[in-house]
Amino acid sequence: MPDSMRRTKSIELRVLRYRPASDREPAFVSYVVPYSDDMSVLQALQSIKDAQDGSLSFRWSCRMAVCGSCGMMINGEPKLACNTFVRDLAGKAAVIEPLQNFPIERDLVVTVGDFVKKIESIYPYIMPKVAKPIEDGAYLQTPAQMMAYESFSDCINCMLCYAACPQFGANPDFIGPGAMAMLQRYNSDSRDGGRQLRLDQIHGEDGVWACTAVGMCSDVCPKQVDPANAVNQNKTNSALDFFLRAVRPGPRP
């Protein structure tokens, strides 16, 4: 039976739309969408784009909570549209908005440039402690050493944590939970030697210290990365680095 035949129920989606060429500010537009029990919010948006309004814009790619593209506010909560079922929103109109705390480019598409710069600022790659030629083989690691950072490497850069963070909402320069999870992923890697470079990026007011341990970033994370833990562990690291800077080896700040 074709999928459309099974769509016996329908739901109203109130989508916040913004077309920069014609709209002064965003406004809600309602769409009634037939749905089946296995339909995600992303599929509902796709069905609007296919059958009702081709100009509706939103980001998506993998449809399986891996690419991190389809983050949006669903009934006020930051969620991935691809792993939120329409059936769980049934009963009243569902409100779909672009991610909170980010400038809106168009409809559900937000500006990601600042977020990418933050990720870049913490050197998101392994900087080997001692460089060695390829002939000498791979950098080895035990399972226990891998466990120290593995959960932080699950981040898919979906930015839901930024949308949930009121401190990022108040100060867009705050490095934020996602970049800190990435920092923690590399700083806890036994093969890495870039810890000091990264710590130097997060000492200031816009670094870890802007966090007030609200904790919502971890609650909304679709991959259970626990970015709040990354931020707060690095408050300790930043404080220790401040007090120990006079005795640690290497150049003085």
Next chain:
Amino acid sequence: MSERRPFHRPQPRYWWAHKPYLAYTLRELTGVAVALYAAILLAGLVCLWRGPQAFDVYRKILASKGSLLVHLVLLAAVLWHVITWFQILPKTMPKLILGGRLVPPRSVTAIALVLAFFCSAGLLVVVIVIGALS
């Protein structure tokens, strides 16, 4: 020509008064109750230092109905602070790995709460015993 005109939505002014941030707001506000309670204890120490007469006044104030009511409210606030603080504890400490396995955050919270309960109960017993002996 680019049509780019990013729209900046302001952060809701009263975000802290709504779910899911209300629990956080209450946790931070009850920190004030902890400070108030510490101030009351400090006032007692100052009275003790100033002499028996001052300390008697302090005790009389503590025994008043108003003071009992304030202490009940402070106790409720401090309890809320303790519980919510230990709920966020796993998010603020290094990951606990025992025997090659990650200790679940809920267990960390539970252990911390049980420890806090036994420490408070132990302190209460010490105070009662000292009171009975003096």
